[in-house]
Amino acid sequence: MPSQIVFAGQALSETSFLSGVKKIASVLVANGVRPDDAIAILMRNEPMYLQIIEACRYVGARYVALNWHGSAAEIAHILEDSKAKVLLGHRDLLNVLSEHTVFREQIAGIAVLAQATPRSIIERYELGTVTEEGGYQNLHAAIEAAEEIASAPQKVRGLFAYTSGSTGRPKGIVRPSHPDAPDRYMMYQMLAQGFMFLQPGDKFYMAAPMYHSAPNTLSLSALSATDVDIYIESQFDPEDFLKIVEREKITHAYIVPTMMIRLLKLPQEVREQYDVCSLRYSVSTGSPCPVDVKQAMIDWFGPIFYESYGASELGFMTLISATEALEKPGSVGRAREGTAIKILNDELQELGPGETGTIYIHSMLASGFGYTNSEGDLTDQELGGFATVGDVGYLDDEGFLFISDRKKEMIISGGANIFPSEIEAEILRLPQVLDCAVFGAPDEEFGEKIVAAVQLQDGQVLSLGELQHALEGQLARFKMPRKLDVHEALPREDSGKIFKKRLKDPYWEGAGRQI
Structure with missing residues (x-):
């Protein structure tokens, strides 16, 4: 257990954290959750997120970490497919989804508990006034009224992750639940020692969204370590990160290439204001880190940066240190x-x-x-x-x-997996569009950006803004095309399959990488 979890300037002690965990476990049981059942979490980063996950350990339940950027239809599908018994979410996110019939229909058969959106998140995301709507149970009140669960922690079932399938429809990754299946808590402890190199007294920083598999797993690994403080941010801000590292003497951080690029864009005089010498370990997963970006970060912070190749299905598969990366540029x-x-x-x-x-x-x-x-x-x-x-x-x-x-054909943008066929299906619904192909192109900040290549119906016109507007409500924002290419005709094989390589190659020429 961590010695404390710090969020928005407030520290939650190990004792208070664990008491809340055991009460949440009782709330889950009271709402019908049993071993091997699934619950769903729809929250931005905050300590409650980790408490809910740890509560699942006491119940023997699995949890689905929902991407709060997802559309109502996407989230409704995952709730149905996972057979989630309970949905726990921030009030503002539930309010937005409740405007959609497909979401309201899906949650009719499950318990929904709303947690007041923390003030710091309301301010950071400029949410304004968050009203209480939907008639949901009040999670805070339910926790306050609950007794701590008496049972001991069970074998960890862990994250019930969802990934895009061959049709672009999200599919859940199912782990074995037989008696001989490994306890994932043991995996977290092994990662804390052998992957993150955590020691008592260390301080771990996490600002990446915990609905992603890697930030989720690394946060739980830090949680399983002994006497490690965890610092949670709901959103990454480059200068705030430097302030926190200096003030709190952060030793470990999860920093992906997108964050690195934002840090490197800070003016030199701002970067030089902060002492970051306490930071001795940072790991990146998801999109590949450009060699020049990694070199610039090493020049600034020292050789503290590790990179891993992983997947939701298989976990962290490789690890490379900064020194090795300089000797083997491009390797993972x-x-x-x-x-x-x-x-x-x-x-x-x-x-x-x-x-x-x-x-x-x-x-x-x-x-x-x-x-x-x-x-x-x-x-x-x-x-x-x-x-x-x-x-x-x-x-x-x-x-x-x-x-x-x-x-x-998976696109990885900002560490998120995006399946083109799902976007193509929505674009082809538009009356102006005759044909469509979606692919990833290099992006300096996010690794890849989404490009939509379209052939229009005779006499039709379409701008990027019009395309994005037409897709609102159908696709999550991070799946929106960032560039629109209009072609007289799209190149196709005799079989009818589009030659995507011909469309993609001009973007990747000179990029120094293929993904």
Whole structure:
């Protein structure tokens, strides 16, 4: 357990944190949650988020971390697919979703508990007045009235993560729940020691949204460590980060490339105001970190930056230090302890060093998974205890992994996974559009940006602003196209499949990377 959790200048002690956890567990049980059931969380970062997750440990429940940027239809689908018994959410987020019929219909059969949106979040996001609507249970009042659960913590079921499927429809990643399945709490403790190198007295900073798998897992790893303070921010602000590092002597942080770029954009005189020498470890996952960005951060903070290649299905698979990254530019590191990597060709034969093929991973801590609402089986994804998420790359003669492409068309923007087919389906509904292809292009800040290439109906015109306006309410904001290309005709194969490579290549020429 942490010695304290700090949020918006207020510290929550270990005793108060644990008392709240046990009361929330009682609230969940009172609302019908039993072992192996799922609950859903719709909140921005705050201590309550971690308390709800820890409460699931006492009940033996799984939790779905909902992306609060998601549309009402997306969230309704996940609630239905996960069979969530309870939804716990910030009041302002629930209010927005309640305006949509599809959401109201879906929550008719589940318990919804609303938590007052913290004042600091209201101010930071400029939410104005947040009214009490919807007739939901008051989570704070329910916690105050509850007794602490008497039972001991059970085996951790952990995050019930959702990822895009082959059709773009979110599908849940199902972990085995048999008696021999590993306790994920043990995994968190192992990550705290062997991946984050946490020691008693350390201080961990997290501003990335905890609905993402990596920030969620790293926060829980810090939570499982002994005598580690956790500093939570609901939103990343580059100068605020520097202030907090200096004032609180932060030792560990999760800083992704998008955050690094924002830090590097600060004026030199601002950067030089702050003493950041306490920071000795930062890890990045999700989008690849550009070599020049990593070098600039090392020049500023020192060689404290680690990078990992991971996936929601398989966890953190590699790790590379700053020193290794300078020696092996472009690599995402070697397989972690308990993990093995194979590179296979299309005939599923193992390839040698320097030969590019599909990346297959065996992970001791994340082996064995399936999907909800999955079409077909996992024959192409699993092989003899190894699994792939569709990425392509190679190993060098020292076992360092280099990722060169994706078999899937997944776009990673700001660390979020985005599936083009979902966006294409919505764009093709528009009366002006005859044909459409969506893909990722390099973006200096977010890693990739979404480009929509369209062929219009005769006589029609369409601007980017008009496209974005037409997609409001149908897609989450982070899935909105950021660039619109209008073509007389889109290139297609004889089979009818679009040659996306012809559309993408002009954007990636000279980028120094392919993903």
